[in-house]
Amino acid sequence: MAQAEIGLIGLGTMGAALALNIAEKGFPIAVWNRTAAVTQKFHDTAGDLASRVIPTETLEQLVAQITPPRAIILMVPAGEAVDAQLEALKPLLDADDLVIDAGNADFHDTNRRDAAELPFRFLGMGVSGGEEGARHGPAIMGGGDAADWDRVSHIMNAIAAKAEDGEPCAARMGDAGAGHFVKMVHNGIEYADMQMIAEVYGLMRDGDGMDAGAISDVFSRWNEGVLSSYLIEISAKVTAAADPHTGKAMPDVILDRAGQKGTGRWTAIEAQHLAAPIPVIEAAVMARNVSARLDERHAGQDRFGAAPQPCNIDPALLEQALIAGKIFCYAQGFTMISAASERFGWTLDLPEIAKVWRAGCIIRSSMLNDMAEALAEDPNRNLIMAPFFADLIEKGAPALREVVSKAIAAGHAMPALAQGLMWFDMMRTARGTANMIQAQRDFFGAHGFERLDDVENSHGPWAMNAG
Template sequence: MGNFDFGIVGLGVMGRNLLLNMADHNFSVAGLDLDAEKAASLENEADEKHEIKGTTDAKEFIQLIKKPRAIMLLVPAGKPVDSVINSLLPHLEEGDIVVDGGNSYFEDTNRRVADLNAKGINYFGMGISGGEKGARFGPSMMPGGNENAYERLRPIFEAVAAKVDGEPCVTYLGRSSAGNYVKMVHNGIEYAIMQLIAETYDVLKRGFNFSDNELQEVFESWNNSELQSYLVEITAAILKKEDDLTGKRLVSLISDTAKSKGTGKWTSQNAMEIQAPVPSIDLAVTMRDISKYKEERVKAASLYSWDGDTNNSRQQNVVALFKDAFYFAMINIYAQGMAQLSIASKEFDYGLNLEEVAKIWRGGCIIRAAVLEDFRNAYKNNKELPNLLLDKDLSKRLNLKQRAMREVVKTGIDKGIPMSVYSATLSYFDAYRSATLPTNLIQAQRDYFGAHKYERIDREGIFHTEW
């Protein structure tokens, strides 16, 4: 008793795999679950050399772990987290550490940090990305909380995290809910890139008659280029998979009504609250919402037709064109998400180091991609960089590819195929690079109907006009 290095509450797929990962790295670990079968199977799944204990008793579980205790919760976000915390509190002591490893909303984490800190207990919100395989063999982990208390967690987390060039894909991110906030934005970027891939697939398939084989080859070739990323990689694998029942490509038999768990929506909602423009993420969330109205979409399809560009013959360079446009859009999507993190860090006093964020996203996580090394270098060169679009090296590449982006967006418009994220991304880029915007007219309109006043460009002060 009292000799185990770490404990996890919740022995579902993620919790069990993460404990086994820790045991592989010679840490003694304990697991707690109300399901006796899950607690027992944890020990059965471990090798003889591993020191793993499963239990259904909270008091026994707490007593197993060495002080100061380090305990992670891997339970569904929301009320289940509070319920587990309340069940553990009678057995915890001052200095103990509780880590929430789920996708909790960052404001819930702020509340729990305050509540537990008042009791002398350190509370961490930590995003984990990589799914069950990542948990077992190396995830990307995003912890935020008390920096001094992190030293108790650091050796374990660095050992089990994914590695890129020998560097662990985990680091202390910042105060309070910094970890959950970074994971939330990670998921928002994930939404946007998934939608970007889906739009690419759609316009090549419907607009240019690419076969499933040809589409698979496109994404596979892209994954061996500057577009290398986990989401492009799995897209190539998905497009190759045949259905066991029909022999058809499985993806063509899957419903087009998409679901979500809310993290993309949270990203958009908070971005609006802190005035961080992320239109690509906003539109990715919107497209999932539109997908749910299948019956209405089918009716609308019978009412509206488009006789624009129906020529689906391919230009010789169509794949190269889309490749450049995809790269352009992908960089802009990351730029929006990283800019939101920059703004949020100041708003919530997180103290984020965006070079470190880019570093830990290079491996293990769902949005890992080759370009993250470029982002890391950009922030290394300028720690105060407010937006990746202001990095000179990235700007040179984007300038070379923006014509392709414009051609691809026009293609979608001409063919009547929705390209919401492509279009929103280009609009964001054009707005961000505009030294002058027409919002002077909006200021005048606000003053006209509401006497909201305005500023002038030729003199100091706040003005109102009787229009």
Template sequence: MTQSNIAMIGLGVMGKSLALNLVDHGFNVTGFDISDKHKQTALDDAKVLTPKGDKGRLITVDSLVELLGSLAKPRVIALSVPAGEIVDNVVQDLLNAGLSSEDIVIDTGNSLWTDTEAREQRYQGQLRFFSTAVSGGEVGARFGPALMASGNRDAWNYIEPMWHAIAAKVDEQGLPVGPFDQGEPCAAYLGPAGAGHYVKMVHNGIEYADMQLICEAYHFMSDILGMSAQEIGGTFSDWNKGVLNSYLMEISADILQTPDPVTGKPFVEVVLDKAGQKGTGLWTAVNSLQEGAPAPTIAQAVFARAQSGQKAVRVKASTVLKTQSVKDNNVDKQQTLDELRDALYCAKLAVYAQGFDLMNSTSEKEAWQLDFAQIAKIWRAGCIIRAAFLQEITSAYQAQSQLENLLFSQHFVQEVEKRTLGWRKTVANSALTGVPMPGISSALGYFDALRCDVLPANLLQAQRDYFGSHTYSRVDEAEDRKFHMSWSEEPRSQKEV
């Protein structure tokens, strides 16, 4: 009997899709799931595959002992299970079933990166623990995801052909191509254990913010310009043909132009305005605070989801809280839309700048030496935040690998300069009319703070010294010299501490 190249434990939405993708590309896969229904669905779907070339085969087994016996050595087992304790439970079950030190176990779930680091240490000498963060959702996993791998380098060398085969591909211009076409794979080894899951975490933080920015543009167009969902969707479709081309823009246009099959109303208008979240955006926001690497728009996107969940409070507030606002009935619609498009572009770029700055801070701290051009490359197709301007981000880091901030790239300096007035007018219009734009306005605040050579933190530090004797540095002395003012004494005097 032909042995399998890889096993997939967990045949839910993502696990099944990855397994079938592997089969499509000629690999033999053993599947295992505690749900007989999941196993049967995977087998049924495998029977109708019609890929180009020779396909592999999928079998399912009823035990982990049987699973290990079906695999060629070194055995490769991918886990598609929920993050957390269940990962360790499955690994322990595999060890009990006879896993050896040369075997490779790959966590493909959304694990917290520090958990991945801990697992690599915990299982050293018992197995080769590896991780591959997967982006692209069900469709991406099935037909070509972005794969962010990290861990044991020898393990990567062994599984690289499989991961390159199933990953999304781009052509020489950085444009996505079909799953069986020739192209550069959106899969890469990013570094030691934890690096891949960390990069995916930041990817998801950027995703949170990008989605929020698009939603704010929709809200602005609906409330300020009085546009219908259908009309907004058409505008998004037009924007998707230019610099704002992205997967999220594409699906937003489709959603807005889709009628509800039950009522015939615009589908978006029958969806309850309470957004869920699984935590990766929160992890990114918390990490940015811990690292002191400002990512205010990512954090604001998390807050926006939390505030959306306070539906009852918001309904009450809409009748209780009064405000003065400006309504301009003579607004130039096309000019305002052009300004909004520019604001969306600039805010989106600021979000990427925040995300790459955060990755840079952690990369230096962890000594990962992340390759940001490579990261931008693998995000060009397959993943949720894939966008046309990721090619420009790739070029920016290829030209200057130690770029201090993405916004410092000469290309983006020029692009933002010609769009900032539209960005400012959009934020001003939202404030004057009372239509919230927390993401787009926070991105503008980040941009303006970044370009401000003197911030009011001088007063803030003086306040800290006043009430807590926290000391301060002087602009006319070396920064490492610390001073304290005798605030409670007259005449006041300064002493070095």
């Protein structure tokens, strides 16, 4: 007899944490992993929650243990593994059963699977917060049919993180791949936020000569103000930690080569398809790629000399610069989401997205409450034009300009913060320089151009002399 309200396939780090979260919230869950020993060990170590966890040795047993109409969460690696699992489930599930891909899927794959006329219902679902979030409360971004989301929303709301007002950080974003798209942009913003924090960390370490403990104190102070966020909080903890092997500050023994799983890269690529400028995120992706070229960077230093020189920038100035950079990054992210909403017909709710990101996810931040309010007032207005954020920018942009100028003059790499400043300067310039580009395009390709006056001809005089 079926005993579980929901099932889960894939007991890796995230899958195991999510399954325990579901069981802890009172929902009996059937679990299956392709390695039976992993499934059994998971059950045996579930402690008080073991009574709500039903281990199964085959997919047939998993399906049989779930009360119809069934709902099964997939927590398997993105890509071919998801397709293989869907194929394996085809002969086992009924038309009204629901499979939920909760991995880090490419939203294009989710769109494809949604349109593939599977013999069962299908949802794509972005889950953010890492292992800790999955276990105790992630941010959840659903994508698919509203009726399918409603079937499992009571579970998702129960396991999701809760904002300060008690509201669960879980919502349906839109049809098909909308949930995975929003999660992708979330990850792009995560890349950028981390990169900007790393840049100011580098200025304190190499520019001001501060040790890790002093830097930790600065991050701790920042976490009590406008920059209060999960990433600033953990940056304070990381810089305060000591290496158990050497006793040195933990950051000082870590190789400066950052890994990535590709979601930030996906964000940068998709932004180009959408013609949505996200230079801060693109710079962060570039910086990770450059960090991986360790041998080349060492050769560069040997040939050209070490870049960073002292520049002695007040941490209070760095704080204001980082506030401005963070606002620019989020503004770009929300603009990209708006572009996708129009392109794919998703009607993405920007204030709702900001609310979902308020807790549980990696980019959770006190700013997101104000962003949700600003986007609710006018979702079509660029975030930098909302009064609350415009006031912060008026204070932070001069600091950002000074920080970037001093840092670059001293040889410090500032890719994300500098790109944020460049984007801001373009956004506040009513007449830029693209008129020259239009003239060049017309000269060599007769592409034409728009004029400032009422003259109708759209080609320059060079066209008359061509040939």
